[in-house]
Every structure is written in C-alpha cells, then in structure tokens.
Amino acid sequence: MEPIRKFNRFELKYLLTMEQTREFKQQLEAYMFPDQYAWNSGDYVISSLYYDSPDLQCYWEKIDGLKFRKKLRVRIYETEESITEDSIVFVEIKQRYDKTIQKRRIAIPYRDAMALCDEHRLPDEYDERDRPVMEEVLGMIEERNLQPTLITSYFRHAYTGTEFDNGLRVTFDSNIRYRVNDLDLASKQLGRYIVSPDRVILEIKVNERVPYWLTELIAQNNYRLIRISKYCTGLDVASEFPQRIEVY
Known part of the structure; x- marks a missing residue:
C-alpha cells in the first residue's frame, strides 16, 4: 500500500466509560465501516516513541497552548509477529x-528509523x-537536540467513513499505557496507565467538517470535548503530577 506522506485534518477528543463506548460503537455501525486493517477482534495495537529536548520543549509547547507547535515520533502498528529491524514503522x-x-510521515524499516532519529543520518537506501x-526530521x-523520551501504547478500535463521509475516522483508544524506561519499540514491557483502565479516549478525525449525523449523535449522548495529549499526560503521570484534563 502506498504510504500517505502528508495530510491535514481536525481532531476532536472525548473521554468515555466502557458502557458509553459499547453503546456508541453500536450507533456508529449504521453509518461507518470497521477499519479494514484491524485484527479479527476489531482492534489493533499502536506503539509510539516520542522525542523531546532535554528541557521538554515539545511538552511545554502543548501545556502552554501554543497555536503553532510540532513533535516527532516513531510509530508502529503492531502485529502478532515480534518487532524486528525489518519491521515497517512510521x-x-x-x-x-x-x-x-498537519502530518508529514515516511514508512521505513525500524533500523532505518533509528539510524535517522538516533544516529542522525540518512539510511543507506531510501525512496x-x-x-x-x-x-526536516534531521533539522x-x-x-x-531531540532524544527518545517516552513510549505510549494502546489498543485502538477504528471506523472509517463511507463514500459520503470521505476522510472521516472515529477511533476508540483503550488500555493506554506509557513508559519512560526501556525505550525500544521492540520491547513488550508493559508500562503504567496514562488514564484509568476503565476509560476510553474517543477521537473524531475529519478533513473538513464533522458530518451532521455525527454531531447529532454526540449531542444526544451529551459527550463533552476534552483536551488531552497522551504524550504530555504520560510525562505528568511519570512525574506523579497528573495533568488536569480540560473539559469543555
């Protein structure tokens, strides 16, 4: 599959209980398709290695609410097979x-991603x-002075829009964990929870606007927007000072 190298979109986030999650998934099935790349269970696992400066510039840009900010990460969509140097990561x-x-990304083997991000050199072979x-990554x-800082991992259950809602994705992230040690994506070490294990982060991702039927469902369920970053909240929990989740 040809990787998408760049795209723009809007994201809305909500924090749900397990019961709310089950109910909302049932409601979505009338309007959306299950993600075709999911496992048989309907879920898949995402692990991301985040980079930051020694003074946590990326973290503070988010906490301070800068309108323009960016961060670097290496992400893998895990399979049942072990992660190796040849595994494709983003x-x-x-x-x-x-x-x-806005996202700009490349899909390359894990060894080449580490050569780029940790050894600060271009891979021997690349597209x-x-x-x-x-x-841009090297710059x-x-x-x-970016360096590996934190890994997040979680289960994702995703839905994609029909031809009438092109670009729409709705995701449910659960079992959300982090670790600040053993920063190797190939490791299977379990980290601590970022949010309570009985809570799920719902994300709505759109290219232009949220469809009317979806805004109606959100209103009917009385979901409230939140502002949360898995990376920042993971660092807060690691420091024993949990970040306050902002609710709108």
Whole structure:
C-alpha cells in the first residue's frame, strides 16, 4: 500500500466509560465501516516513541497552548509477529497550526528509523520521495537536540467513513499505557496507565467538517470535548503530577 506522506485534518477528543463506548460503537455501525486493517477482534495495537529536548520543549509547547507547535515520533502498528529491524514503522512529524493538525510521515524499516532519529543520518537506501521529510526530521533533531523520551501504547478500535463521509475516522483508544524506561519499540514491557483502565479516549478525525449525523449523535449522548495529549499526560503521570484534563 502506498504510504500517505502528508495530510491535514481536525481532531476532536472525548473521554468515555466502557458502557458509553459499547453503546456508541453500536450507533456508529449504521453509518461507518470497521477499519479494514484491524485484527479479527476489531482492534489493533499502536506503539509510539516520542522525542523531546532535554528541557521538554515539545511538552511545554502543548501545556502552554501554543497555536503553532510540532513533535516527532516513531510509530508502529503492531502485529502478532515480534518487532524486528525489518519491521515497517512510521516516522512522523505531527504539527498543529491553531486547530488544524498537519502530518508529514515516511514508512521505513525500524533500523532505518533509528539510524535517522538516533544516529542522525540518512539510511543507506531510501525512496527519494521521502528525502524532504527525512531532512526536516534531521533539522528538527539538530535544532532542538531531540532524544527518545517516552513510549505510549494502546489498543485502538477504528471506523472509517463511507463514500459520503470521505476522510472521516472515529477511533476508540483503550488500555493506554506509557513508559519512560526501556525505550525500544521492540520491547513488550508493559508500562503504567496514562488514564484509568476503565476509560476510553474517543477521537473524531475529519478533513473538513464533522458530518451532521455525527454531531447529532454526540449531542444526544451529551459527550463533552476534552483536551488531552497522551504524550504530555504520560510525562505528568511519570512525574506523579497528573495533568488536569480540560473539559469543555
């Protein structure tokens, strides 16, 4: 599958109970398709290695609410097979400009991602179309002195929009954990919970606008928007000072 190298979108987040999650999934099935890349259970596991500066510049940009901010991560969509140097991962620059999320990413083997992000060099072989993103990654690492900081992992249950709602994705993230030690994506070490294990983060992702039927469902269920970053909240929990989740 040809990787998408860049895209813009909007994201809305909500914090649900397990019962709310079960009910909302049933409601969505009338409007959306299950993610075709999910496991037989309907879920899959995402693990992400985040980079930050020694003074946590990316963290503080989020906490301070800067309208323009960006961060670097290496993400893998896990399978039942063990992660190896040949496993394909995504190196992503996730950038926010006001309310718009912008992503630039490349799909490369894990060994090449580590050569790029940890050894600060281009891989020996790569798709020339990936070079602009690789050079941006290297520039960001040099400018901010980025280093591996935290890994998050969680189960995701996702739905995609029909042809009438192109670009729409709704995801449910559960069993959300972090670790600040053993920062190797291939490790199976379980970290601590970022949010309570009986809570699920619902995310609505759209290219332009939320469909009317979905805004009606959100209103009927009385869900309230929250502002939460898995990366920032993981660092807060690691420091024993849980970040306050902002509810709208």
